[in-house]
Structure formats: structure tokens, C-alpha cells
Amino acid sequence: MQNPEVIIIGAGTNGLAAAVALSKAGMDTLVLEKRAVSGGLSAYHRFGTKYRIPGFRPYPDGSTDMLNKALGITFPQPTSANSTGLWNGDSFDIETLPELADAGKALKTLLSIPLKRASLRNKMAWLPTLLQTQTKDLARWIPLSCVDLLSEFDLCEKQYSALTAPLYTRTFAGPKSPFGALQMLLHANRNNSNGHAVLIQKLEAAARSNGAVIQTGAPVKQICRNSSGVHVLMQDKTPIYARFILATCSPAMLRNHLLNPVLISRWPPVRSRGTCAVLALAMDQLPGWLTSSPACCKID
Amino acid sequence: MSSSWDAVIIGGGHNGLVCAAYLARAGHKVLVLERREVMGGAAVSEEVFPGFTFSVASYVISLFRPRIIRELELAKYGYQVIPMDCAFQPLHDQRGLARWSDADRTYSEISRYSRHDAENYHDFKRTLTRLGRIAAQVISRPAPTGFSLQDLRTHTEMLPLIRDLEPHELQQLVRLLTLSAVDFLDEWFESDILKAPLSASGIIGTFQGVRSPGTAYVLLHHYMGELDGAFRSWGFARGGTGSVSLACAKAAQAHGAVIRTEAEVTQVRVRNNRATGIVLAGGEEISARRIISNLDPRRTLHGLVGAVHLPEDTVNALAHFTYRGSSGKVNLALDGLPDFTCRPGIGDHLRGDIAIAPSVDYLEQAFDEAKYGAFSSRPFINAVIPSLTDPSIAPPGKHVISCFVQYAPYDLAEGHEAWSLQREAFGQTVLDTLEEFAPKLRDHIEHMQILTPLDLERDFGLTEGNIFHGELSLNQLLFQRPAWGMAGYRTPIRNLWMCGSGTHPGGGVMGASGELAAKALLRERI
Numbered sequence: 049m050q051n052p053e054v055i056i057i058g059a060g061t062n063g064l065a066a067a068v069a070l071s072k073a074g075m076d077t078l079v080l081e082k083r084a085v086s087g088g089l090s091a092y093h094r095f096g097t098k099y100r101i102p103g104f105r106p107y108p109d110g111s112t113d114m115l116n117k118a119l120g121i122t123f124p125q126p127t128s129a130n131s132t133g134l135w136n137g138d139s140f141d142i143e144t145l146p147e148l149a150d151a152g153k154a155l156k157t158l159l160s161i162p163l164k165r166a167s168l169r170n171k172m173a174w175l176p177t178l179l180q181t182q183t184k185d186l187a188r189w190i191p192l193s194c195v196d197l198l199s200e201f202d203l204c205e206k207q208y209s210a211l212t213a214p215l216y217t218r219t220f221a222g223p224k225s226p227f228g229a230l231q232m233l234l235h236a237n238r239n240n241s242n243g244h245a246v247l248i249q250k251l252e253a254a255a256r257s258n259g260a261v262i263q264t265g266a267p268v269k270q271i272c273r274n275s276s277g278v279h280v281l282m283q284d285k286t287p288i289y290a291r292f293i294l295a296t297c298s299p300a301m302l303r304n305h306l307l308n309p310v311l312i313s314r315w316p317p318v319r320s321r322g323t324c325a326v327l328a329l330a331m332d333q334l335p336g337w338l339t340s341s342p343a344c345c346k347i348d
Numbered sequence: 349m350s351s352s353w354d355a356v357i358i359g360g361g362h363n364g365l366v367c368a369a370y371l372a373r374a375g376h377k378v379l380v381l382e383r384r385e386v387m388g389g390a391a392v393s394e395e396v397f398p399g400f401t402f403s404v405a406s407y408v409i410s411l412f413r414p415r416i417i418r419e420l421e422l423a424k425y426g427y428q429v430i431p432m433d434c435a436f437q438p439l440h441d442q443r444g445l446a447r448w449s450d451a452d453r454t455y456s457e458i459s460r461y462s463r464h465d466a467e468n469y470h471d472f473k474r475t476l477t478r479l480g481r482i483a484a485q486v487i488s489r490p491a492p493t494g495f496s497l498q499d500l501r502t503h504t505e506m507l508p509l510i511r512d513l514e515p516h517e518l519q520q521l522v523r524l525l526t527l528s529a530v531d532f533l534d535e536w537f538e539s540d541i542l543k544a545p546l547s548a549s550g551i552i553g554t555f556q557g558v559r560s561p562g563t564a565y566v567l568l569h570h571y572m573g574e575l576d577g578a579f580r581s582w583g584f585a586r587g588g589t590g591s592v593s594l595a596c597a598k599a600a601q602a603h604g605a606v607i608r609t610e611a612e613v614t615q616v617r618v619r620n621n622r623a624t625g626i627v628l629a630g631g632e633e634i635s636a637r638r639i640i641s642n643l644d645p646r647r648t649l650h651g652l653v654g655a656v657h658l659p660e661d662t663v664n665a666l667a668h669f670t671y672r673g674s675s676g677k678v679n680l681a682l683d684g685l686p687d688f689t690c691r692p693g694i695g696d697h698l699r700g701d702i703a704i705a706p707s708v709d710y711l712e713q714a715f716d717e718a719k720y721g722a723f724s725s726r727p728f729i730n731a732v733i734p735s736l737t738d739p740s741i742a743p744p745g746k747h748v749i750s751c752f753v754q755y756a757p758y759d760l761a762e763g764h765e766a767w768s769l770q771r772e773a774f775g776q777t778v779l780d781t782l783e784e785f786a787p788k789l790r791d792h793i794e795h796m797q798i799l800t801p802l803d804l805e806r807d808f809g810l811t812e813g814n815i816f817h818g819e820l821s822l823n824q825l826l827f828q829r830p831a832w833g834m835a836g837y838r839t840p841i842r843n844l845w846m847c848g849s850g851t852h853p854g855g856g857v858m859g860a861s862g863e864l865a866a867k868a869l870l871r872e873r874i
Contacts, residue, residue: 188832221560226821
């Protein structure tokens with residue numbers, strides 16, 4: 049097979065989105081996916097004989113809009129639903145806090161401005177966001193813990209714990225650990241949306257139609273470099289050379305498993321500390337609290 | 349009483365006295381009012397038991413600003429700090445670890461546990477000293493409060509400092525601000541024995557554990573003092589910490605300031621949103637053109653002014669300003685010296701800072717109990733024996749040990765009032781912990797003074813027992829200390845200013861708040 053111009057390791061949402069963008073730009077793109085299906089964490093996850101769960105990651109509202117704009121593909125708006133909490137055997141809708149959502153948006157705008165080589169123009173781009181009133185809130189809120197942040201709002205106990213729990217659990221920290229608020233702000237306007245499968249299918253189709261090759265069941269063993277250039281070594285030691293290699297796995301995976309140690313000279317210390325597990329249940333009927341809640345109706 | 353005071357300062361802590369000295373030096377008529385019979389606030393020396401002088405609360409000096417010493421000529425008034433030479437960490441079964449100001453000696457001590465760490469230690473100190481220099485610049489300038497000309501100048505002055513940093517040093521700086529002390533140290537060292545005492549400096553005075561994000565930057569505080577080495581920067585004030593306050597008081601008096609002790613201020617008089625004077629506990633009223641409070645923000649604004657006079661914003665901001673004191677103090681009068689099992693006998697290792705921090709897990713477990721409202725059953729203890737360096741504070745042959753103890757959460761599960769009932773148990777826990785490393789310490793004890801967070805609040809006005817007048821967390825620093833719009837030492841009440849540790853740059857016996865407040869006032873041409 050002819051050597052591609054760019055190899056993308058991993059066919060998750062990011063890998064596929066990159067494949068669409070690069071192949072649209074005319075680059076000869078090869079996507080290598082370890083698993084038998086593309087989609088990564090967003091893929092359908094099969095268990096038992098006839099059950100599957102639609103991916104582990106909820107999509108933030110508006111992320112499909114962003115993809116539409118950037119990649120020029122039309123995605124159907126994913127179904128969106130409020131989160132449901134349980135309290136003494138009863139279910140309730142978890143409130144969203146508009147103040148947090150607004151501040152979260154401002155924060156994302158700030159974060160989206162690249163820091164390297166801070167040119168004057170980059171600095172100017174900060175100004176409008178900086179001058180918004182949220183900046184004041186942001187500076188005070190970001191270092192707080194989830195609990196401290198929520199204590200600034202008038203919430204009943206069940207809302208209070210429901211809002212805290214799903215946010216800090218993404219990190220190796222507790223509800224009272226500083227900087228939990230940062231997580232909370234970044235996810236403030238995130239609702240659970242069940243559009244994963246469609247999203248992946250659309251991305252995959254768009255990439256393929258632009259000429260990208262997506263190989264599933266193709267685990268990369270190592271990323272190497274020699275006199276002929278950078279290349280990946282497949283499990284059977286076959287090398288595939290390319291001008292660019294784009295890895296979508298975590299930095300720790302890249303450093304510990306994929307990169308030839310020779311290539312690691314000064315690697316920034318990045319920690320990835322897993323903190324959660326998933327329990328999926330196959331049931332013969334939905335429990336009462338779930339059927340009575342508006343949130344469940346849209347379950348894929 | 350004269351009603352023509354230019355400035356009345358409420359509280360004679362070291363910051364209040366530094367502020368008084370600067371104002372008096374500029375020719376203003378200044379009156380300092382102190383509730384207690386001694387000056388110094390939490391930076392105080394008291395002969396608690398006959399012959400034994402305790403640095404009752406603050407016990408070591410490091411950060412006191414050299415500029416203040418120079419400008420106020422404090423050396424002339426008795427300011428003298430004797431540097432500490434050693435940081436000793438007793439351990440259960442080995443020789444313990446002592447780090448000396450002598451780099452070679454430290455190298456051989458650390459290399460017993462890890463050669464890798466011994467190699468890295470020097471680099472670590474150098475990097476932190478470089479970054480500490482920047483932090484020291486930040487604390488010796490007023491915090492930016494907005495976009496005024498003064499702020500622009502502050503920013504411009506800071507730029508070259510940042511520009512001189514190597515990219516990886518800038519990266520370290522960002523990591524220092526957000527990481528936990530342990531995460532940061534993990535990047536440098538492998539030995540738990542070395543990481544434990546170093547990480548302990550990240551938690552002092554905070555209600556956080558060594559693994560809580562944001563504790564790494566407190567490490568910087570330990571490298572801001574002197575620039576020629578880490579340990580030279582910590583020392584004992586001759587005559588106890590109070591002598592620093594007394595030197596400031598003498599400097600103030602030499603310039604004509606008047607100091608009154610046993611003069612408790614109960615109220616700040618406010619008319620038409622202006623502070624006009626104060627009322628003393630006996631009912632006496634004193635008017636002044638400026639009132640400057642050395643008390644913490646809550647005590648000043650809620651306690652002395654009253655919420656009715658304050659805008660809603662300020663009341664909200666004060667409600668969100670957190671204190672959460674986490675430490676207590678145990679002072680011991682001894683007829684002999686403690687004998688550590690791991691390093692028996694009397695040696696130079698006793699002359700410095702002694703940290704009971706045998707492992708990172710030990711420190712984190714100490715925090716676990718505090719989270720649920722109990723004091724640590726095996727706390728982190730930072731002990732010093734100043735009488736070895738300065739014999740004047742104890743009778744001949746006898747000694748004083750000052751123990752800083754963490755965690756002692758102000759809010760116990762049974763409420764903070766329960767501290768009165770748990771004081772004795774708290775003291776015994778401290779002794780039990782010390783005796784694990786220095787058996788039979790109790791045989792030497794002649795007197796013992798136990799200060800719970802509740803005692804710190806009642807005796808020294810440290811709200812919720814917080815030794816820094818409010819947590820030193822990122823959301824309460826710089827332009828946010830104590831709140832947006834109040835970082836310039838002003839309050840929403842005209843003519844009422846603040847100069848305590850609740851203002852930028854915050855706690856530690858630095859004197860910087862007092863100095864910067866005075867200079868801000870003088871710029872106003874009071």
C-alpha cells in the first residue's frame with residue numbers, strides 16, 4: 049500500500065473529525081483504529097448477547113454546531129435531556145445554573161485563545177472576554193472547590209449534592225478539593241445528549257467520502273523514526289511511513305506505550321489518574337423512578 | 349483627649365505598628381490602640397510562666413521585608429534575627445533526615461535515602477529560589493486593583509521579571525500555582541521521606557491536605573526570604589517574635605506615634621458613609637481623620653462598622669471570604685532537652701526546625717480527620733527550641749519548645765465551642781505524638797500552654813483561628829484580597845482603611861501589608 053501523507057492513530061470523535069478536516073484539505077489520510085469498530089469512547093459498547101450502550105461520553109450542547117461549522121457537514125441535532133437525580137427513592141430534574149453556564153462560556157472563550165507566541169493580536173483577543181462581568185466571577189470561582197462554589201447559590205440539599213457529584217468525579221479529587229469549580233464551569237452547559245452513534249456514523253462517512261482510509265482492528269505497536277522518516281510499526285512489525293502522525297490517545301498512553309523511548313527527550317509530566325468505572329445493567333423492565341422521569345424518555 | 353489625630357490605628361500587631369511607624373515618620377500624628385496589655389498581636393513574646401518567654405503565636409521569622417527593616421531602621425530598635433541552620437525530621441527507625449544550610453552536608457544526608465533526590469535537591473532549591481524572587485517582587489508591591497495608572501506601572505515593572513524566565517521556569521510557575529504540593533514534588537523527588545517535610549510547608553495554615561490542588565505555591569513562600577539559600581531565610585527573633593513588633597513600636601514612637609495598650613475599640617463611628625472616629629470599650633470616643641484597622645476584614649467591617657453601613661456587595665463578599673483555621677499551638681517549658689531516638693543526644697539538629705512529618709500518607713491522614721471535624725490523632729507538628737539559640741528566653745539550663753500543630757479545625761463536629769472541652773486532649777495528643785519520636789519528653793515538662801483555634805480567636809482576634817487573617821487561597825490573593833475593589837487597603841467606608849494580613853499580600857510575619865497600606869495612604873496626602 050502506498051504511504052499516506054498523514055496517519056491518524058485512533059478513530060474516536062477527535063480522530064474522525066481530524067480525518068474529515070485533513071482529507072477535505074486534500075491530504076492523503078489513513079486512520080488506524082485498534083478496536084473492531086470506530087468511535088472510541090463514543091462507540092456503541094456491546095455487552096451480553098443483545099445489549100449495547102451508546103458510548104460513555106455525553107456530548108456538550110452546541111458541539112455538533114461547532115462540528116457543522118468547522119467541517120461543513122450537517123449533523124442532526126442530538127436529542128438532549130436534563131439530568132435526573134435520585135433522592136429518597138424519588139426522582140427529580142437537576143437544575144442548571146445559568147450563571148455558571150455563562151461564566152463557563154466566557155472561560156471557554158478565554159481558553160480557546162492559544163497561549164504560545166502571544167502576539168499582540170492574541171492579547172487583544174482576550175480583551176472583550178476579559179472585560180465581561182464574568183471575569184470577576186471567574187477569578188474568584190476557579191480556585192474554589194465544587195462545594196464552595198455551589199454554596200454561593202441558593203440551592204436545596206438535593207440539588208446541591210446532585211450538582212456536585214457528577215462534576216468532581218471526573219478528576220482525582222473530592223467535592224471539597226480546590227479547583228473543582230474549574231471542572232464545574234467547563235461542564236456547566238453540558239447536558240446529556242444521546243447522539244453519539246449518529247455523530248460517529250456521519251463523521252466516518254464524511255471522512256471516507258473525502259478519500260480518507262479508515263482501518264479498524266489495526267492496533268499500532270509503536271511510533272518510530274529512522275533515516276527514512278517517521279513511521280508507525282503495526283503489531284506484525286510492518287512499518288507504515290507518513291509525513292505526519294497524529295495521535296489521538298492520551299499523552300500518558302503515547303509516552304508509555306506508543307513512543308519509541310528514543311523520541312522522548314523532554315516530556316512534560318502529565319498525569320492520568322483514572323477514577324471511575326462503568327456498570328451497565330441489562331434489565332427486563334425499567335425501574336419506576338426512571339419511567340416516571342422526563343429525562344429517560346429519550347434513551348437510545 | 350486630643351481630637352486632632354491624623355490617623356488612629358486599631359490593633360497593635362506588627363502590621364499596625366509598621367503602618368504607624370511609616371505614617372509617623374512622614375510627620376503625621378498617629379495613635380495606635382491595642383486591646384491587650386502587650387503589643388504585637390500574634391507576633392508577641394510573653395513571659396507566660398516565670399522565667400520562660402514564649403513566642404506565644406508566631407514563632408519563626410523569614411519573610412519580614414528587608415525594605416522595612418532598612419527604611420524604619422529597625423536594627424537600631426532591637427530587631428535581630430538569628431538564622432536557623434537546620435531542618436530536622438525525626439523518623440521511627442532510621443537516623444532521621446536533617447537538611448543543613450551546608451549543601452554538601454545535606455547532599456550526604458539525602459543520598460542515604462536516594463542519590464537521585466540528593467542530586468535533584470540543589471536544582472530544586474535553585475529553581476524555587478528563582479521563582480521565589482518573582483513572588484517576592486509581587487508581595488513588595490501593591491496589588492493591581494484595576495486599570496489605573498498605578499496598576500499599569502505595577503504591571504510594567506513585573507514584565508522584565510517574567511521575561512527573564514526560561515520557558516520551563518514559566519511552566520513551573522504555572523504548575524506551582526495549580527498543583528498539589530505532593531504532585532509538584534513528585535516531579536523532582538522519589539523519596540517519600542524527603543517529600544513529606546517539603547510538602548508540609550505547602551499546608552501550613554490552610555485547610556487543605558498535601559494532596560489538595562493549589563498547595564504547591566505555598567512552597568514558594570519558603571524561598572522568598574533570603575536569596576542565598578533556603579534555610580538561612582528562617583530564623584528566630586532574639587527575645588522571641590514579639591521583639592520584632594517591639595522594634596516596630598519603638599520606631600513608631602521615635603517618630604512621635606502614641607501607643608495605648610488595654611484600649612479595646614468596640615466601634616467605628618460612621619456618618620454619611622465616612623468614618624469619623626472610634627469608640628473605646630469604656631465609652632471614650634476618639635475622632636480622627638483616618639481610621640486604619642489592623643484587624644481582619646470580617647472583624648473590621650462586620651464587627652466594628654456593622655453591616656447596616658455597608659453596601660450589599662461588600663456584605664456578600666465578606667460572607668464568601670473564608671477563614672477556616674486549621675492549626676493550634678502548644679508551648680512547653682522544659683527542664684531539659686528532648687532526646688530523639690533516631691538521633692540521640694544534644695546536637696545541632698535540635699537548633700533548627702523540627703518537623704513531625706514522617707511520610708506523605710501521614711500528613712494526608714492527618715487531614716482526613718480534620719475534614720470530618722476532629723483534630724488529627726497524629727498531627728503534623730513543626731517544633732522549634734528557640735532557647736538553644738537565644739538562652740535569654742528561659743532560665744539557665746531550661747528550655748522552651750514551641751509546637752505549631754496542624755490539623756486542629758476550628759469547626760469541630762460538635763461545634764467550635766467544643767474546643768474548650770477538648771483543649772486538654774488536644775495537648776496530650778501533641779505530647780503523645782512527640783513522645784513517639786522523643787520518649788520521656790513528659791518527664792521534662794514544667795509548664796504547658798495549649799492554644800486551640802478557639803483560643804487563637806479569643807486571645808488574638810484571629811477569626812476562626814486562621815493565622816493569616818483569612819485563607820491564603822488563590823481566590824483570596826492579590827487583587828482579590830480581601831475582595832474585588834478592596835485590594836487597595838480601602839474599604840467602602842471613606843477614611844476607613846485596612847492594613848492587616850487580610851489585605852494583600854497576606855499572612856506570615858512580613859509587615860508588607862502595613863507598609864503598603866501606609867504608602868497607599870501617604871500617596872493620598874492625608
